[in-house]
Amino acid sequence: MPDEEAIREALKDVIDPEIGMNIVDLGLIYDVEPDPATRQVNVNMTLTSPGCPVGPELKSAVWLTVKRMDGVEDCEVNLVWKPRWDPSVHASEEARMFLGIW
Template sequence: MTHDQQPVRHFEVELPAELPAAPRPRDFLEGFLGQSPNPPATEDPVREAVIAALRDIFDPEIPVNIYDLGLIYAVEVADGHVTITMTLTTPHCPVAESMPAEVELRVLAVPGVATCDVNLVWDPPWNPSSMSDEARLELGML
């Protein structure tokens, strides 16, 4: 054995009979961001279903859904009528004319929603601080 070589050492490790399940990525993300992996039950299941539908709509230029991107300012539900107040990343966005119509169609497809109004506003203007922590993490900004 030369001077710079070290002897090989062998270690034995005893593993438990049953290993715990690995955490799911979403559980890890929620734990990492300091959120509860089991949020409390919501008071309005229609509103939550509308938000889920909004999370299925993605900005064509940024790979994040419009809800987590912070483009949705308000979701109001009353007796089957939904009012969405939203913005876009810029008034010159290529989907400025089509996005509100897509939002309306997706929301109207939610069970329990009879009518929907989508209000597109420019004040306050969107900025990256409007994004959720999950969106920031997805874009490598966290």
Template sequence: MITAERVREALKEVEDPELNMGILDLGLVYDVACEGPHGQEVTVTMTLTSPMCPVGPMFKQAVQSKVESIDGVKSANVEITFNPPWDPKTMASDDVKLALGIW
């Protein structure tokens, strides 16, 4: 059975290529949905640090590849949204805020 927690655990290994920080710690992943009889159809809803992120397509592919690498996943879809816009002050972990000097 594929669960959102299992997907999030795998996504801990994915880093933002510009900031070199984990996408979960940055607060870039908004939702993980696992559908189908055993949760094999996974949709990750996430954002980027900027709508003009130059590595957006590559970043999206990296997330999709990571989800597809989870044993049992049949399909992985990554949806990029900018609603709400990413705000590190409210979405990032305390460690990321400290590293970015947001205190």
């Protein structure tokens, strides 16, 4: 069963096509909760906006990425809106520089 760090690393392969950066560095992944007892992973994530047109695509990509990891039986991906995504707070330094936020 992968740990939180390994799952977050795998999720860096999921790219937001509108921005061109991975969703982990953008700060869209809020919580990753692997449960070794049930072999289930719960992921709480957000989108850049509630009306994000690629939201369903990103959610599916997260589910598929986690589900394909060795030791994972099931994955639940929840879209959450609190706290509201703020790239100046949630994004990595690399992402903030990419977005022009200093």
